[in-house]
Each structure stands twice: as structure tokens, then as C-alpha cells.
Amino acid sequence: MQKTEGLNWLHNLRTKWIMYRLLHIIAISLAITLVLSAIAVNILNFSIWSAALIFLLIGTVILLLNPVWKKSDDDIARFVNYKYPEVEESAELLLLDAKELPMLQKFQRDKIEAIIPCLENPKEIQGKIYISGLILFIALFISYGISKIPAIKHNKNQPTEAQNLIPAIKENILPEIADFNLTILPPAYTQKASRKQKIFSIKLEDGAKVNWQIETNVAAKKLSFIFNDKEIINLKPKNNAKRDWEFSKTINKAGFYQVVVDGKKSDLYQIELIADLPVSIKITQPKQHTTIDIGQPQKFTLKANLNDDYGIKDAFISATMASGKGEGVSFTEKRLSFDTNFGNRKNVSLTKLFDLKSLGMKPGDELYFFIKAMDNHGQSSRSDVYFVSIVDTTELMSLSGMTNGVNLVPEYFRSQRQIIIDTEKLLKEQSSIPAEAFKTRANNLGIDQKLLRLRYGQFLGEENETEIGGDHDDHDEHVEHKGEEEKFGDVTAIMDKYAHKHDIAEDATFFEPEMKAQLKAVLTEMWNSELRLRTYKPQEALPYEYKALRLLKDLQQKSRAYVAKTTVKTASLKPEKRLSGELDKILQPVQKMNFEQKELRIKHLKNALSILESKRNGEKLSEDERFKLTETEKYMIVAAAENPASFLNALTSLRRLSAAKKVVVRDIDVAQSAIQKMIKAEPAKPQYKTTLPASTLYQSYFNNLNKSGR
Numbered sequence: 001m002q003k004t005e006g007l008n009w010l011h012n013l014r015t016k017w018i019m020y021r022l023l024h025i026i027a028i029s030l031a032i033t034l035v036l037s038a039i040a041v042n043i044l045n046f047s048i049w050s051a052a053l054i055f056l057l058i059g060t061v062i063l064l065l066n067p068v069w070k071k072s073d074d075d076i077a078r079f080v081n082y083k084y085p086e087v088e089e090s091a092e093l094l095l096l097d098a099k100e101l102p103m104l105q106k107f108q109r110d111k112i113e114a115i116i117p118c119l120e121n122p123k124e125i126q127g128k129i130y131i132s133g134l135i136l137f138i139a140l141f142i143s144y145g146i147s148k149i150p151a152i153k154h155n156k157n158q159p160t161e162a163q164n165l166i167p168a169i170k171e172n173i174l175p176e177i178a179d180f181n182l183t184i185l186p187p188a189y190t191q192k193a194s195r196k197q198k199i200f201s202i203k204l205e206d207g208a209k210v211n212w213q214i215e216t217n218v219a220a221k222k223l224s225f226i227f228n229d230k231e232i233i234n235l236k237p238k239n240n241a242k243r244d245w246e247f248s249k250t251i252n253k254a255g256f257y258q259v260v261v262d263g264k265k266s267d268l269y270q271i272e273l274i275a276d277l278p279v280s281i282k283i284t285q286p287k288q289h290t291t292i293d294i295g296q297p298q299k300f301t302l303k304a305n306l307n308d309d310y311g312i313k314d315a316f317i318s319a320t321m322a323s324g325k326g327e328g329v330s331f332t333e334k335r336l337s338f339d340t341n342f343g344n345r346k347n348v349s350l351t352k353l354f355d356l357k358s359l360g361m362k363p364g365d366e367l368y369f370f371i372k373a374m375d376n377h378g379q380s381s382r383s384d385v386y387f388v389s390i391v392d393t394t395e396l397m398s399l400s401g402m403t404n405g406v407n408l409v410p411e412y413f414r415s416q417r418q419i420i421i422d423t424e425k426l427l428k429e430q431s432s433i434p435a436e437a438f439k440t441r442a443n444n445l446g447i448d449q450k451l452l453r454l455r456y457g458q459f460l461g462e463e464n465e466t467e468i469g470g471d472h473d474d475h476d477e478h479v480e481h482k483g484e485e486e487k488f489g490d491v492t493a494i495m496d497k498y499a500h501k502h503d504i505a506e507d508a509t510f511f512e513p514e515m516k517a518q519l520k521a522v523l524t525e526m527w528n529s530e531l532r533l534r535t536y537k538p539q540e541a542l543p544y545e546y547k548a549l550r551l552l553k554d555l556q557q558k559s560r561a562y563v564a565k566t567t568v569k570t571a572s573l574k575p576e577k578r579l580s581g582e583l584d585k586i587l588q589p590v591q592k593m594n595f596e597q598k599e600l601r602i603k604h605l606k607n608a609l610s611i612l613e614s615k616r617n618g619e620k621l622s623e624d625e626r627f628k629l630t631e632t633e634k635y636m637i638v639a640a641a642e643n644p645a646s647f648l649n650a651l652t653s654l655r656r657l658s659a660a661k662k663v664v665v666r667d668i669d670v671a672q673s674a675i676q677k678m679i680k681a682e683p684a685k686p687q688y689k690t691t692l693p694a695s696t697l698y699q700s701y702f703n704n705l706n707k708s709g710r
Contacts, residue, residue, distance in 0.1 A: 009116050014076045020129055021068040027132035029059040031139035038143035080116075171200055171269070176216050176261045178243075183211040189276070189377040190310050191344070200259070200269040206276055207252055214245045214259070221262050227271075228255040228641040255641040256648050268652050270644045278381035279315070279373035280307045290388045293550070295543040298361070298390060302352040304383070308375045311344030315373035317352065318382075321359065322366045334359070336369075344376050356390060364392030391550055415452050416552060419445060419529075420545045423538045439536045446533030449545075453526040460519055515555065522551045601635055605675050608632035612657070612668045612675075620661065629658045632675070639678055650674030 036058075037051035173180075182200070186192040187207040202210060214223065219242040224234045238244040254273045259266040285303040292298055306312055317336040324330050338350050354367075361367060366389040372382045426441050433441075525548035532541035611625050621629070633654055640647040651674075653667035 009119075010073055010076050010080070013080070014071060014073055017076065018068050018071055021066075021071075024128045024132045025059065025062050025066065025068070027129075027136045029055055029062055031132075031136045032058050034136075034139045034143040035146070038146035042147050042149060080119075172267045173200075174259065174261055174264060174266045176218065176220065176264065177214060177259070178217045179215040181213045183213075185209040185211070187377075189375075191376075200266070201272075202251075202270070203272040203274065204251060205274045207250065209248060209250045211248045212246065214247075216243050216245070216261065219243055220245075222260075223262075224260045225249075226258045226260060226265075228253075228257070229637045253641075254644055256644050256651075268640070268648050270648050272645060276375070276377045276379065277309050278379045279312055279375050281305075281315075281371050281373055281381060281383040282307075283371065283383055283386065286386065286388065288384065288386050290386075291550075292356070292388065292390045293543055294391055294546045298356040300354050300356075300388060302350075302354060302369075304350045304371055306348045306350065306371075306373055308346055308373075311346055311376040312342045312348055313344065313374045313376045314342060315348075315350065315371060317369055317371055319359075319367060319369040321361055322368070323362065323364075325364070332360075354388075356388070361390060363390050365390055391546065415448075416526075416545070416549050419449055419452070420542070420549065422448075423533070423542055423545060426538055427542075442533050442536045442538050445538065446530045449526055449530040449533055453523055453530060456519065456523060456526070460516060460523070518551055518555060522548050522555075525551065602679060604628070604631050605635065605679050609672055609675055609679075612672050615657075615663045616665055616668060618663055620663070621657070626658050629654060633658070635678065636674065639674070646677065647674050 033051055033055040036054050037048075040046040040050050040054070041048055180198070180200070182197050182202065183194060184197070184202065184204050185194045185208060186205045187209075189207075190205050192205070204210065212225075216223070220237075221242070222234065223237075223245050224232055225247060226232050233247065233249075235245045235247050238246055251271060251273070253271075255271050256268045257271060258268060281304060283302070283304045286300050290300060292300075302317070306315060315338060317338070319334045319336055321332045321334070322329055323332070336352065338352060340348065340350065342348060350371075356365075356367065359367070366387060368385050368387055370383045370385045372380060374380045422441075422445055426438070426445070430438055525544045529541045529544035529548065532538070532544070607628055611621075611628060615621060633651070636647055636651045636654060640651045650670050653670040654674075657663060657667050657671065
């Protein structure tokens with residue numbers, strides 16, 4: 001037994017070593033995972049399950065870098081030799097078979113067998129456990145701090161509802177009110193929970209219900225609410241003690257209110273509404289005007305982003321197809337749905353593939369569509385109207401309408417039309433003619449396209465083929481100047497030598513800028529067509545030829561402008577009223593404009609400004625001045641009901657000035673600022689000029705003449 005006791009001690013030491021090292025690795029991996037997962041979940045918005053994946057990844061990497069399971073008995077024996085001098089560097093003898101050892105090694109092995117069981121376990125294998133525990137403890141604090149960053153950021157950038165409800169100035173509560181509570185019940189469409197507050201000024205959603213619970217110090221004979229200085233509501237006490245009062249009201253309008261206890265009025269308390277905005281619709285694809293040319297697939301993808309403050313209930317596409325031309329145009333309306341479940345989500349990305357052939361569209365037809373969306377409050381909104389048209393090659397090749405609109409020499413259009421005809425004929429005969437003849441005809445068509453392009457270039461001031469970025473030094477009219485001597489002081493001669501004034505494309509004034517831009521687009525399409533014809537690719541040139549012809553015909557006429565393209569929905573006509581001949585309800589238009597009331601209002605407001613300005617020295621208001629301020633107060637009540645955030649404090653200051661015995665300059669400043677906003681800027685009135693604009697110059701000239709005469 002004693003012969004194996006030392007070997008068992010080494011085996012136990014190896015097992016403890018591996019176990020402690022594994023615990024150390026697990027603790028370090030867990031510490032790193034806590035920090036990284038806190039960043040991923042709270043800042044990068046990853047799932048909480050990503051923490052398990054991070055832990056497995058970190059632990060695997062550390063184990064691969066430090067494979068503790070590979071620690072062998074020989075490694076443990078070498079560590080014992082280094083740590084304990086008593087074993088005389090002979091711990092490896094315990095791992096060998098005693099029967100195969102020489103006599104001296106047997107004696108040494110027996111000696112170590114007696115020493116090793118008395119040795120203490122080394123502290124090195126436990127030292128890293130304490131370090132890893134400390135690291136794990138620190139990581140816990142770091143991860144906790146990271147988890148609080150989103151809340152701090154939210155509180156900093158977006159104040160909480162309780163913070164939003166704090167009024168700009170400190171509220172003054174009537175001394176008769178011992179305690180009060182307000183409970184706000186948001187409407188169902190907001191999906192928000194009820195909330196309570198201890199301030200009278202309220203900020204709430206449109207349609208929310210407010211419940212006031214008020215407790216008075218003494219039994220009150222009467223307690224009432226006054227809304228916007230118009231609506232008076234008397235409350236009933238909850239019991240005979242007349243100290244507990246309760247009142248509920250649904251708020252649908254911003255403004256202010258007061259609490260009145262036994263005839264004593266409180267300050268003005270603000271009511272601010274949070275409006276429910278309609279759904280915001282943004283179409284990112286396609287463009288608002290899309291034309292599908294020949295050779296392009298008759299399909300397109302609609303991509304849109306919808307946003308709402310509370311939730312989107314539904315959205316659909318209203319599409320109208322226009323077919324035919326002239327008086328034979330017919331419209332077909334369709335309602336197309338999105339294959340998605342909105343589920344009252346606030347942000348939705350929509351995608352819809354349109355197959356124009358499956359919708360029944362043919363070349364020459366047009367599609368007008370818009371997106372209509374509804375939120376969970378029942379509000380609807382719609383996007384702009386988008387247009388998609390398919391080019392009708394038959395209409396392009398016809399000569400109808402060529403003589404109307406812009407006079408751009410009709411035979412040029414026929415030339416482009418002839419190039420298309422010749423190109424299609426060449427493609428049909430390609431299989432029956434030699435390759436050399438095919439290339440020759442394609443190149444000749446390219447030359448014809450080039451000549452046509454140069455002829456159109458004349459409309460933009462291009463005189464030759466190298467006009468775009470070309471050099472004009474070889475023009476005869478400039479070469480002949482090189483031998484002439486410059487005339488000293490003759491600016492025109494010098495400019496004529498270096499300037500080329502009549503063939504600059506940017507200075508051509510044949511057309512408006514919009515038409516010039518379309519002509520440049522025509523030249524670009526002709527150039528692309530010419531390039532492919534002269535490289536023997538007429539099949540690829542054909543779409544560019546058609547597009548050039550379509551752009552040219554667009555310059556000739558804009559033959560399609562239908563009511564269905566507009567975004568305004570007109571009222572439907574009543575058939576029973578048409579052709580009846582009844583004119584008794586048709587009256588002459590009468591325009592009523594009441595300028596007197598507006599001018600009277602401005603007059604009262606200006607008088608109030610002058611009165612307040614005259615009282616900055618602390619002088620008391622007279623009875624007449626108090627009456628005039630009372631007239632101004634009526635206008636300010638209306639303004640405060642419409643915009644309490646801007647005028648409520650001013651109304652309070654104005655009432656304080658009217659009732660107080662001592663004038664406070666701060667109240668004057670607040671009231672004057674609000675009155676100036678109400679007056680706004682008056683339109684400038686024309687004035688008769690008694691002197692000419694240059695009369696000052698004439699007067700100065702006359703004065704100088706008098707001085708010289710002296």
C-alpha cells in the first residue's frame with residue numbers, strides 16, 4: 001500500500017489542478033460574456049439568447065488556447081520537483097515500475113514514498129480561483145452599468161410622461177384644497193396604461209378621460225370647474241361632509257381651466273393635447289414617373305415604408321388603368337392588398353410586385369396608383385399618385401399629331417421612324433443574307449443615325465461632330481485673325497480673336513431649359529443607337545431607337561392629361577339635377593369681409609401695449625385703463641384657448657395686473673410679449689413719394705454749385 005501512496009498523491013494533485021483551471025476558465029468566460037452580452041442586448045438590441053452563444057464561443061477559444069486536459073503526470077512530477085526540494089528532483093520515479101528500477105533508484109523511490117504524503121497541497125493551483133472570482137465580480141458591476149445606459153439615454157433625450165407634465169412655472173394651489181389626485185385614462189387606440197399625477201396642468205392624448213379627486217380642508221359649499229372661461233361645471237360632493245369631490249371629463253380640445261372653491265378662483269391650469277398623427281407613407285421605389293420601353297420587362301416592384309405614432313391598422317393600393325386615346329379613353333379601378341399582417345405595428349415595410357400583363361395592361365396603357373393607409377384611430381392618409389406607362393410602338397411609328405406642338409421639322413421624325421423600320425427589316429433578313437452584307441447595312445444605318453444626330457445637334461448650337469468638348473481653333477474665321485495686328489485699346493477685336501460666340505451649345509436659345517434637356521436626352525439615345533449599329537448589334541440598338549422616337553414625340557405633343565392623374569377627388573354629379581333648367585338657387589356671389597372687427601381688435605391690443613408701457617414706473621392703473629385691459633383680456637382668452645402653451649402665462653399676468661394694486665414689471669413684459677404676437681406684422685401700406693428717388697443727388701449737386709460760385 002505504501003508503495004502506491006505517492007503515485008496516488010500525484011494523481012490527485014493532477015485532478016485538482018485540472019479542476020481548478022477549468023473553474024478559472026469558466027469564470028473568465030462568464031465575465032467576458034456578461035460584458036459583451038450587456039453591450040449586445042442593451043445597446044445593439046440583440047436577443048437575450050445571444051449570451052449563450054457568446055459564452056460558448058469565448059469558452060471554446062480559451063480552452064483551445066489553454067488545453068488544461070493535456071496536463072500529464074510527468075508535468076505534475078516536474079512541478080513537484082520544482083516546488084518541493086525535499087523530493088530531491090526524484091518525483092518521476094513514482095511513475096515508473098519499481099520492479100524495473102536499479103537498486104539505488106529503488107532506495108530513492110522508497111524514500112520519496114515516505115516524504116510525499118506529508119507534503120501540503122501547493123497554493124498555486126488555488127491562487128487563480130480568487131483572481132477569476134474578482135474579475136467575475138467586477139464584470140457583474142460593468143454589465144449592470146451598461147444595462148442602465150439605454151434608460152439614461154432615453155431619460156435624457158425623451159423625457160418621461162411625468163416629466164413632460166411638469167408645468168413651466170410653479171403651480172399655486174388654493175389653500176382650501178388639502179389634497180388632490182388626477183388620473184388620466186388614455187383612449188384605447190394609444191394602447192397606453194392609465195397614469196396618475198399630482199399637478200393640475202395636464203398633457204394628455206386626444207380623447208383621453210381625466211378624473212379629478214379633490215379633498216378640501218373644510219366643508220365647501222360649492223366647488224366648480226371653469227373650462228376656457230366659458231364652460232362652467234358644478235361638482236357634487238361624494239358625502240355629506242362636503243370635503244371629498246370627484247369629477248371626470250373627456251378632453252378633446254386644448255385650452256385651460258380653473259378650480260373654484262366657494263367663489264375663490266385658482267390659477268389658470270394648462271390643457272395640452274397630444275395629437276394623433278396620420279400614417280406617414282414614403283414610397284422608395286419606383287420613381288414617380290416610370291416609362292417601360294420596348295425590350296424591358298413589363299414588371300416593377302413597389303417598396304414603401306409606413307410609420308405611425310400609435311399603430312397601423314390597414315393599407316392598400318388604389319390603382320387606376322387608362323386604356324385607349326382621345327374620347328375613347330376608359331378607366332379601370334382596382335384595389336390591391338398587401339400580403340402582410342399589420343397588427344397595429346408602428347413601422348411597416350411593404351413590398352409588392354406588379355405584373356402589368358396580369359393586370360390586363362397593353363402597350364400604350366398607363367397605370368396610376370397611390371397607397372392609402374388607416375391607423376388604429378380611424379384616420380386615413382394617402383401617398384402621392386405614381387404613374388407607370390408602357391410605350392406603344394405602334395403609336396410611336398404613326399405620324400398622327402406630328403404637325404402639332406413644337407415645330408421641330410417633321411421630316412426629322414420621319415427619318416428616325418425610317419431608321420427603326422430599316423433596323424427591323426434588317427433583323428428579319430439577317431438569316432438570309434451574307435454576314436458581310438449584314439455588317440455593311442448595319443454600319444450604313446449607323447451612319448444615317450449619326451447624320452440625324454448631328455442635324456438635331458444644330459438645335460442645341462452644335463455645328464460639327466466635335467462640338468461636345470471639341471476644339472474650334474481650326475475655324476476659318478478665327479484663323480484669318482492670326483495674321484492681323486492687334487489694335488491698341490480695341491476690346492472688341494481682342495475678344496473676337498479668342499471668342500467663339502455663335503456656336504456655343506450652352507448659349508443656344510432655341511428652346512426653354514426643360515425642352516433643351518429633353519433634346520439632349522434624345523441625342524444621348526441616338527448616340528447609343530449609333531454605337532450599337534456600327535458595332536453590328538442592331539438588336540441592341542432597337543430599344544434606343546424607340547426611346548429616341550418616344551422622346552421626340554413627347555416634344556411634339558402631350559396628348560394624355562386625364563382627371564385620373566390628379567390627386568384631388570371631385571364631388572360626384574347628381575344626375576337628377578342635370579339639364580333641369582332650374583336657376584332659382586343660383587345667386588350672384590357675395591363676398592363678405594369684416595374689416596372693422598379686425599381693426600377694432602388691433603386697436604384694443606395697441607392701446608393695451610401703450611397702457612402697459614406707461615406703467616413701468618410703478619404707477620397704478622386707473623379705472624378706465626382697467627376697463628381697456630379687460631377688453632384686451634377677451635382677445636387673449638381666445639388665444640389662450642387655442643394655444644395655451646404660448647398665451648396662458650400672459651393671460652395670468654394680464655389678470656394679475658388688472659386686479660393688483662401694485663404693478664409688477666415682469667408681468668408687464670410677459671403680457672406685452674404675448675400681445676405683440678397677437679398683433680403680428682401688419683402689411684406695409686403704399687406711401688406717396690413726394691420726391692424723386694435721385695433727389696438727394698440733385699440736392700448735393702446744387703449745393704456744390706453754390707459753393708463753387710462763392
